[in-house]
Amino acid sequence: MDSDSLFRRASKLFPGGVNSPVRFYSPRPIYFSRSTGTRLFDVSGKEYLDFSMGFGAVFGGYANSDILDLAMDAFANPVPEGVVSENEIILGELIHGAVPSVEMMRFTNSGTEATMHAIRLARAYTGRNIIVKMNGGFHGAHDYALIGAGSGAATFGTPTSPGIPDEVSRTVLVGEFNHRDSIEEIFSKHGRDIAAVIVEPIMGNMGVIKPEDGFLKFLREITEKYGSLLIFDEVITGFRFRYGAYQDMVNVRPDITTMGKIIGGGMPVGLFGGREEIMKNISPSGKVYQSGTFSANPYTMATGIAALKYLRTIDYEATIRLAKWVEEKLKPYAEAGIRVNRAYNMFTPFFNTQEVKDYSSAKNSDSGRFMKFFSELLRYGIYLSPGQFETSFIGPAHTPEEVEMAAFKMVYALENELNESGHKEE
Numbered sequence: 001m002d003s004d005s006l007f008r009r010a011s012k013l014f015p016g017g018v019n020s021p022v023r024f025y026s027p028r029p030i031y032f033s034r035s036t037g038t039r040l041f042d043v044s045g046k047e048y049l050d051f052s053m054g055f056g057a058v059f060g061g062y063a064n065s066d067i068l069d070l071a072m073d074a075f076a077n078p079v080p081e082g083v084v085s086e087n088e089i090i091l092g093e094l095i096h097g098a099v100p101s102v103e104m105m106r107f108t109n110s111g112t113e114a115t116m117h118a119i120r121l122a123r124a125y126t127g128r129n130i131i132v133k134m135n136g137g138f139h140g141a142h143d144y145a146l147i148g149a150g151s152g153a154a155t156f157g158t159p160t161s162p163g164i165p166d167e168v169s170r171t172v173l174v175g176e177f178n179h180r181d182s183i184e185e186i187f188s189k190h191g192r193d194i195a196a197v198i199v200e201p202i203m204g205n206m207g208v209i210k211p212e213d214g215f216l217k218f219l220r221e222i223t224e225k226y227g228s229l230l231i232f233d234e235v236i237t238g239f240r241f242r243y244g245a246y247q248d249m250v251n252v253r254p255d256i257t258t259m260g261k262i263i264g265g266g267m268p269v270g271l272f273g274g275r276e277e278i279m280k281n282i283s284p285s286g287k288v289y290q291s292g293t294f295s296a297n298p299y300t301m302a303t304g305i306a307a308l309k310y311l312r313t314i315d316y317e318a319t320i321r322l323a324k325w326v327e328e329k330l331k332p333y334a335e336a337g338i339r340v341n342r343a344y345n346m347f348t349p350f351f352n353t354q355e356v357k358d359y360s361s362a363k364n365s366d367s368g369r370f371m372k373f374f375s376e377l378l379r380y381g382i383y384l385s386p387g388q389f390e391t392s393f394i395g396p397a398h399t400p401e402e403v404e405m406a407a408f409k410m411v412y413a414l415e416n417e418l419n420e421s422g423h424k425e426e
């Protein structure tokens, strides 16, 4: 069995050979068959050190026994599907205890579902239709959020995919992350029709971009001023840098929060929650409809409880120190056009001669050079998240030795590239 023949088979079944487009990279993705800790094994048995970690979902490492033992018990002694059970309450209480703004919540099976329901709820609660999102911000693949770059900050968004009705895309306005003026302009024209601003408080889907000082507070203030809601999409950032959400690190309280990834302990999950006054509008206590056969399913609830219990025991600071180390190692290459953007324990090596601090600077990056770097690292057994606009992750399962080895190989790959291109001599 090899990746070439598997990809040929897959291509007959799945568009582009994959079940999610970000998994494809040229000429074809590597097929993996096994994982443990931070290690992936491809179908030919080659081992890789993983920094993608399931696009950030597998924070504690693969086959983490603290999580797995409880998960196995859930499979061996199943709580029924589609009924209510205590585990959903336990996980809900853990989340509410760690993220105070989430007074009430609903579990879903993906971040996509979570943001879709959060947006519908915000529209229903405010009686307004317009949603403001950030250029390059990603909140899942549903019609409400798959609106990308408009032709200007204050113009109505254009869909990122065909198939989204104009009626929907006209209800989404696209602002610029870290640019207060663009948000102010949108609010000055449409403020009283804006149901909510949805934002990743640290951008993770155009590579890592941190909010500039005060930007999130500014979003809080302007939404309050106009009676709009603020939705923090913490699908990536939730429980990643501390036992809780990022919002409490910056002291900005959103009205609604969405989460996913980490809180499922490796099982499919999503969550939207917030102020009780808003959340109680969800059916059956209110009129806003949301449902799901697999919502709060027993397997995800069991792994989620285990994951949160495990996260209470870990040293988050250690994960951050390791990511800082990668940043430091690559810092001398800024002149050669490689800049590591890091937020706590997540990082993106941008191939860019300029500082990357917003959508337009991120878009100026050289994706081709990134993919060469990515492929070279694959040869050395290092697996980064496969794309210039993706984020790589360091978690508690990574050891200092692993990160040191990976940083060394990154430097080696860059040196080789620079020597080949004669870049250094210029």
Ligand SMILES: Cc1ncc(COP(=O)(O)O)c(C=O)c1O
Pocket: 055, 109, 110, 111, 112, 113, 115, 138, 139, 140, 141, 200, 204, 205, 233, 234, 235, 236, 260, 261, 269, 270
């Ligand atoms: C910030 C953010 N929101 C929402 C989503 C969608 O989550 P899911 O892939 O679980 O549907 C993602 C996925 O990567 C994400 O990064």
